[in-house]
Amino acid sequence: MNAEPAAPRRAVQMFALAGIPAIEPGADLGALVGDAIEAATGGLCAGDVVVVCQKIVSKAEGRIVRLDDVEPSARARDFASSFGKQAQMIELALREATEVLRMQGGHLITASGKGVVAANSGIDRSNQTRPGYVTLLPLDADRSASLLREALAARFGAAPAVIVTDTFGRPWRLGQIDFAIGAAGLRVLDDHAGRSDWSGRELEHTVIAVADQLAAAAGLLMGKADGLPAVLVRGYSYAAGSEDAGDLVRPRDQDLFR
């Protein structure tokens, strides 16, 4: 009755990594995330993926700015006063931006870093340990991911894939989800071209943004409100490789919606 070949049974587990303390500049993320992994699962297995949110990475790397120290430009002041925004925030977002996609109706959507598109260049006010301070995105989140990967490999013997995520809004859809802004140790794009589907026919060219799917999956456990800034994903079979999250950025000339 069943015309399909039996597919292997597969399962993925995700563990929230609890107990990571408030992060201060200079904190040893590798040690703190490693402790949380040990507490949650006893250690790493081959093929594990460790997902950490941008916030703890930015804090550990000292990417923190006191808003009162920022001198807003006329452009930032005009925009902020028109829309009830904070001029220092707008100024910082403009300084971080490599491109302004939209600056209208109180919304400032920019590309920054390797081309990540986000509101206000991903600058974040919430979850701050100190009022009046904001976090900027890591200078190079792929490097941040690599460093964490190396620290965890040194401790546990197995090198996990590592993804750094942030939570962004999307065009066309309400609500935010998590995206990969940094990655190490896995191919962030999985190209299905040339494979066959379950009926033996060759698939149309499909490329899956594996690192973004992992980011969104981990986001299910990264409650913003409950101090869970890291997640361990176990049992997902990814392709090893040296691609980085910059490879997830669509080149401008292939983008219909800028």
Place this chain on the structure above:
Amino acid sequence: MNAEPAAPRRAVQMFALAGIPAIEPGADLGALVGDAIEAATGGLCAGDVVVVCQKIVSKAEGRIVRLDDVEPSARARDFASSFGKQAQMIELALREATEVLRMQGGHLITASGKGVVAANSGIDRSNQTRPGYVTLLPLDADRSASLLREALAARFGAAPAVIVTDTFGRPWRLGQIDFAIGAAGLRVLDDHAGRSDWSGRELEHTVIAVADQLAAAAGLLMGKADGLPAVLVRGYSYAAGSEDAGDLVRPRDQDLFR
């Protein structure tokens, strides 16, 4: 040393639901998905989420069209011949569309149904059991999700949340991920407004697209190439509610990128 309150340890499991046969129009999805759940995990637990891909829903509902039966309009023929596309596909996509966002450079990006934005109105050629046929998106994927939820509740006693997903590209980023195009039994948006973060400060207004995060998570196991069209997510605590996937569609007047 640890300034944070201890967070509860949490874990989520995802099971690929193997053994679902090729779906023909009129197939009893509830029975087939139910069988796969029973084989994978023995049954449903309270709080389970069942995620199924659009393809099997569309096939079961008979949303299949033979391309040779489609008479292309002049507009479809012009566009198709300019860019080496199949005129019947373009014609079908235009018929399904409620809005054309872009029709340029060989790309046809439309909104269809309740406002889901996708290339070619989500019409899909791959994974077909019969060459020359394509699947359209379900007429009402929220209703499809509700019907599956009811069938599974009747069989197992516990009503799971159900999400129907499809795989789409995104602006600004390369690669595709899975999105929720239908949902039943859970609030698709989780509003963090007014909650406190881990330091006790009130969060900025954050709304998480929970159903899209679940769709992307399940996508990790829904290999296009290996006959796994459904996934069971266990251990994720969602809010029950009657919102549907249409609630994930950003209203036109709030959208900066159309």
